[in-house]
Amino acid sequence: MAVFEPVLLARINRPDSATLKSYQADGGYARLKEILSMAPADVTNIVKDSGLRGRGGAGFPCGLKWTFLPKDHPGPIYLCINADESEPGTFNNRILMEKDPHQLIEGIMIACHAIRSSNAYLYLRYEYGTSYRALDAAVKECYGAGLLGKNILGTGFNLDIVLHRGAGAYICGEETGLIESLEGKRAWPRIKPPFPAIEGLFRKPTIVNNVETLCCVTQILKRGKEWFQSIGVPPDPANPRDPGSYGPKLYCVSGHVNKPCCVELPLGVTARELIEEHAGGVWKGRKVKAVVPGGISMGFLSAAELDTKLDFAGPGKAGCLGLGTAAVVVVDDQTSMVDVLYNCCRFMSHESCGQCTPCREGTSWMTRILERIRAGQGKVEDLNLLTEVAGSMGIIPGTTICGLSDGAAWPVKNAISKFRSEFEEYITSRRASVTSAQRLMAAH
Amino acid sequence: MATVIVNNTPVEIGADERLNCIQAAAKIGVEIPAYCWHPALSVVASCRMCLVEVGDKKPDGTVQMQPKLVPGCQTPAKDGTVIISDSPKVQEARKATLEYLLLNHPLDCPTCDQAGECFLQDFSYRYGRGYSRLQEPKNEKPDKDHIGDQITLFTDRCIMCTRCVRFTREISGTSELQVVSRGSHEEIDIFPGHPCDNKLAGNVVDICPVGALCSKDFLYKQRVWWLKTATSVCPNCSTGCSVHVDQNEDHVYRLQPRPNPLAQGHFMCDDGRFGWKYTHSEQRLGSPGLRASGQIVSKDWDSVLQSVRGALKKAAESGANRIGAMISPWMTVEEAWLLCSYLTGLSPKVTLAMGPVRIVGEDDHYPKDVKGRAVEPVTFTIRAEKCPNRAGVELVLKHFVKEVIPAEELLRLAASGQFKAVWLVGGDPDGWISELQAEAFSTTDTVIVQDFLPSPVIRHATHLLASGTFVEREGVFVNHRGLAQLIQKAVRSPDDARPDHRILWDLAERRGLFNGDALRKEISEAVPSLALLANSSLAENGVILR
Numbered sequence: 010m011a012v013f014e015p016v017l018l019a020r021i022n023r024p025d026s027a028t029l030k031s032y033q034a035d036g037g038y039a040r041l042k043e044i045l046s047m048a049p050a051d052v053t054n055i056v057k058d059s060g061l062r063g064r065g066g067a068g069f070p071c072g073l074k075w076t077f078l079p080k081d082h083p084g085p086i087y088l089c090i091n092a093d094e095s096e097p098g099t100f101n102n103r104i105l106m107e108k109d110p111h112q113l114i115e116g117i118m119i120a121c122h123a124i125r126s127s128n129a130y131l132y133l134r135y136e137y138g139t140s141y142r143a144l145d146a147a148v149k150e151c152y153g154a155g156l157l158g159k160n161i162l163g164t165g166f167n168l169d170i171v172l173h174r175g176a177g178a179y180i181c182g183e184e185t186g187l188i189e190s191l192e193g194k195r196a197w198p199r200i201k202p203p204f205p206a207i208e209g210l211f212r213k214p215t216i217v218n219n220v221e222t223l224c225c226v227t228q229i230l231k232r233g234k235e236w237f238q239s240i241g242v243p244p245d246p247a248n249p250r251d252p253g254s255y256g257p258k259l260y261c262v263s264g265h266v267n268k269p270c271c272v273e274l275p276l277g278v279t280a281r282e283l284i285e286e287h288a289g290g291v292w293k294g295r296k297v298k299a300v301v302p303g304g305i306s307m308g309f310l311s312a313a314e315l316d317t318k319l320d321f322a323g324p325g326k327a328g329c330l331g332l333g334t335a336a337v338v339v340v341d342d343q344t345s346m347v348d349v350l351y352n353c354c355r356f357m358s359h360e361s362c363g364q365c366t367p368c369r370e371g372t373s374w375m376t377r378i379l380e381r382i383r384a385g386q387g388k389v390e391d392l393n394l395l396t397e398v399a400g401s402m403g404i405i406p407g408t409t410i411c412g413l414s415d416g417a418a419w420p421v422k423n424a425i426s427k428f429r430s431e432f433e434e435y436i437t438s439r440r441a442s443v444t445s446a447q448r449l450m451a452a453h
Numbered sequence: 454m455a456t457v458i459v460n461n462t463p464v465e466i467g468a469d470e471r472l473n474c475i476q477a478a479a480k481i482g483v484e485i486p487a488y489c490w491h492p493a494l495s496v497v498a499s500c501r502m503c504l505v506e507v508g509d510k511k512p513d514g515t516v517q518m519q520p521k522l523v524p525g526c527q528t529p530a531k532d533g534t535v536i537i538s539d540s541p542k543v544q545e546a547r548k549a550t551l552e553y554l555l556l557n558h559p560l561d562c563p564t565c566d567q568a569g570e571c572f573l574q575d576f577s578y579r580y581g582r583g584y585s586r587l588q589e590p591k592n593e594k595p596d597k598d599h600i601g602d603q604i605t606l607f608t609d610r611c612i613m614c615t616r617c618v619r620f621t622r623e624i625s626g627t628s629e630l631q632v633v634s635r636g637s638h639e640e641i642d643i644f645p646g647h648p649c650d651n652k653l654a655g656n657v658v659d660i661c662p663v664g665a666l667c668s669k670d671f672l673y674k675q676r677v678w679w680l681k682t683a684t685s686v687c688p689n690c691s692t693g694c695s696v697h698v699d700q701n702e703d704h705v706y707r708l709q710p711r712p713n714p715l716a717q718g719h720f721m722c723d724d725g726r727f728g729w730k731y732t733h734s735e736q737r738l739g740s741p742g743l744r745a746s747g748q749i750v751s752k753d754w755d756s757v758l759q760s761v762r763g764a765l766k767k768a769a770e771s772g773a774n775r776i777g778a779m780i781s782p783w784m785t786v787e788e789a790w791l792l793c794s795y796l797t798g799l800s801p802k803v804t805l806a807m808g809p810v811r812i813v814g815e816d817d818h819y820p821k822d823v824k825g826r827a828v829e830p831v832t833f834t835i836r837a838e839k840c841p842n843r844a845g846v847e848l849v850l851k852h853f854v855k856e857v858i859p860a861e862e863l864l865r866l867a868a869s870g871q872f873k874a875v876w877l878v879g880g881d882p883d884g885w886i887s888e889l890q891a892e893a894f895s896t897t898d899t900v901i902v903q904d905f906l907p908s909p910v911i912r913h914a915t916h917l918l919a920s921g922t923f924v925e926r927e928g929v930f931v932n933h934r935g936l937a938q939l940i941q942k943a944v945r946s947p948d949d950a951r952p953d954h955r956i957l958w959d960l961a962e963r964r965g966l967f968n969g970d971a972l973r974k975e976i977s978e979a980v981p982s983l984a985l986l987a988n989s990s991l992a993e994n995g996v997i998l999r
Binding site for chain 1: 496497498499500501502504521522523524527545546549550553554556557586587588589592612613632634635636637638639
């Protein structure tokens with residue numbers, strides 16, 4: 010098998026890769042005039058036929074999402090670019106924005122043309138100062154070169170891009186939370202229906218796309234849908250509802266590895282390959298205990314499941330929530346899963362927006378139970394309680410508005426089901442290490 | 454006509470009814486518990502108490518259920534919608550939600566004002582698990598006394614339903630309340646220096662489903678299970694909000710709005726909510742009296758009424774149009790009818806005037822924008838006309854006289870010596886006659902004053918009838934748009950005072966105790982414009998006369 014050549018990250022090592030000059034020298038914006046002259050529906054069809062699935066976490070087919078907009082809508086339609094990359098372990102959007110902002114801007118232009126929008130709002134995580142400066146400079150260059158603004162390249166297409174820096178909450182990455190935050194409100198996810206495609210930003214039809222998705226759009230229009238479908242995993246013939254996992258994907262590998270990295274590979278690479286071939290193996294010569302397949306809200310793969318294919322369907326087959334953001338976090342065999350899980354729960358409890366009862370109370374309760382277990386006050390029955398609490402929250406059982414609490418529940422479910430003996434041993438040994446007097450003190 | 458199936462029972466829904474699952478189930482008495490949902494506020498579906506199973510009945514009779522639970526408040530009930538609210542799955546979800554809501558709740562029911570009318574208590578009893586599995590310390594949140602002049606917040610009891618926040622955004626428009634912090638540390642709060650003191654603020658206490666927002670006025674005064682409730686109408690302006698009067702041992706403790714789509718909707722203003730205090734004023738006139746050697750001397754009702762009858766008879770015999778009466782817009786239709794028919798029965802020509810109608814400023818519309826200007830669509834109006842029954846009294850007066858004259862005209866006639874006897878009905882607790890105006894009656898032979906608070910005219914009164922306030926009376930008020938509503942007697946009058954309807958019933962020497970139903974029937978037969986008073990729906994939401 011030929012070595013895969015990166016496409017999305019092809020330019021990141023060039024000097025001045027973020028400048029317009031360098032981007033155009035590499036063939037950027039070359040076909041833009043031609044694309045903007047195509048019928049919007051044709052552009053949508055190309056993206057739809059390419060099988061591009063959203064890279065933000067849920068993996069919803071991108072072109073299909075665009076077709077949900079009302080036909081012949083007279084008023085404005087908005088595009089929101091979700092650059093609130095806040096899933097722990099994820100740092101691929103950051104590289105795309107810092108190193109190659111024009112690839113993203115071209116994708117925004119194509120998407121806006123396809124959905125007939127002339128206003129794009131880029132919602133950027135506040136902490137990404139470098140990304141902001143790179144994007145700001147790139148947008149200004151485009152305005153200067155007539156690539157943004159009115160009548161772009163004489164095609165009659167108008168587009169303005171607004172950069173908006175968020176104020177740092179995980180929930181702003183949820184698409185309706187992002188819209189609320191962009192409107193200047195508390196980022197409480199909205200109830201659906203109506204979906205944003207019908208009623209989104211400022212109550213107008215809105216499409217929310219991830220940064221990496223739009224970069225893929227640029228490449229699909231440049232190289233064609235056949236190129237895109239030549240990469241990745243075709244649909245499972247046994248599952249008629251599987252749209253397949255086509256295209257390249259940026260995998261972020263971090264945690265207990267020798268060489269944390271963001272690497273572009275065809276969808277469907279295994280966790281083992283990522284760790285051993287691209288991240289330089291587990292650090293200090295240790296072994297893998299667990300791997301987060303795609304950001305901590307997706308759950309855990311055990312060491313026995315390292316050959317799971319990291320495409321949109323693979324992690325689900327291994328009991329995880331999904332591929333998520335493809336942020337692979339490696340946990341070595343010297344680390345306690347109780348500590349790992351506690352860290353996940355503490356994060357989710359801190360970031361729960363507090364709107365829905367099960368998530369608001371459940372995430373904090375699970376954290377407090379784990380705190381108690383860590384303090385030596387745990388009982389083995391607590392594991393059942395944790396599993397029950399985790400099972401009662403999320404959009405999958407239907408008890409919350411958004412998916413945050415699914416992401417809070419899955420690490421708990423996975424950790425307890427896959428590492429139960431370790432939890433039981435931890436609880437018993439910790440309990441034995443504290444005296445009953447200490448337990449009494451800690452309880453008050 | 455659409456048919457919804459609730460727990461296997463078909464429910465018919467009108468073609469123009471837009472109901473959610475909670476409302477559709479309520480039609481056949483099935484309760485779907487909810488906290489954040491309120492019929493007058495926007496839907497947020499965040500408390501997750503109303504989760505139900507929902508499906509679709511296809512034309513071929515098969516039912517396809519959705520795999521997930523859905524919030525009943527957010528799901529419209531359409532033709533063929535199948536709602537299941539009693540399955541084990543739904544019961545489990547309710548148990549879980551209630552356990553979550555009670556995790557950090559202090560369970561201080563014994564000292565909580567809401568106990569007895571608390572949805573946390575009710576739903577926990579009906580749907581909860583009965584114990585909590587929390588072993589860790591609870592979150593502690595500070596009480597906030599500074600939320601408003603009339604409101605206090607017990608933050609740790611709050612379940613974050615955000616009804617109060619939505620009320621100040623959507624109904625009053627003043628947006629004082631908001632959510633601060635995140636996750637399980639969330640709290641309701643105000644912007645520093647901007648307390649929730651708008652004129653509708655008291656409603657947030659009513660819509661709070663738990664004991665978090667409490668009324669400072671009612672706090673720790675009564676346990677709610679001691680209270681007896683009477684339906685009534687707020688008399689403070691011509692909006693005529695439907696209310697409940699809660700009393701114990703002849704003492705009123707609070708007024709609460711009674712939802713009525715024909716009247717004000719779901720809410721009431723704080724002017725009305727706290728505007729009943731005068732009913733327990735120390736100044737209340739305690740007994741009837743007669744003037745003897747320059748002083749009003751207390752007498753028993755029989756002698757006073759006998760003297761009144763005698764004086765009026767004498768005045769009637771002295772010539773035409775020697776009797777004048779001021780019929781207060783604070784009287785009920787029945788009271789106005791009793792008095793007018795008695796006086797016109799004495800003399801074919803008497804002067805009947807509408808009592809003073811107090812107008813204060815302009816109609817005050819809500820919601821307001823940040824600059825205090827009213828914005829459309831209007832959600833609530835506090836009217837400038839500060840009396841409950843001008844419309845009703847006017848209809849009665851028009852039946853008896855060709856022309857209804859205003860109070861000023863009667864004062865002018867009295868000052869000119871036209872009358873031998875005048876009957877003046879007060880009833881406006883904020884004063885209805887000035888010192889100067891009262892001088893008009895200084896030379897009148899017989900001045901009968903029917904009121905419950907002292908006023909300047911008592912100086913000239915020959916007969917004093919100590920009457921009752923709206924919480925002591927029974928009858929009909931007609932509001933600004935012609936809606937006739939019934940007020941019920943909630944408490945007994947203090948001392949030897951008597952409610953107006955009883956005074957006038959006895960004056961006319963009608964037999965037995967006051968019989969409102971019979972009287973309303975009599976009025977409805979005599980006055981075509983009041984024909985609907987005999988309607989049986991009067992006691993519920995009232996009837997619109999026009």
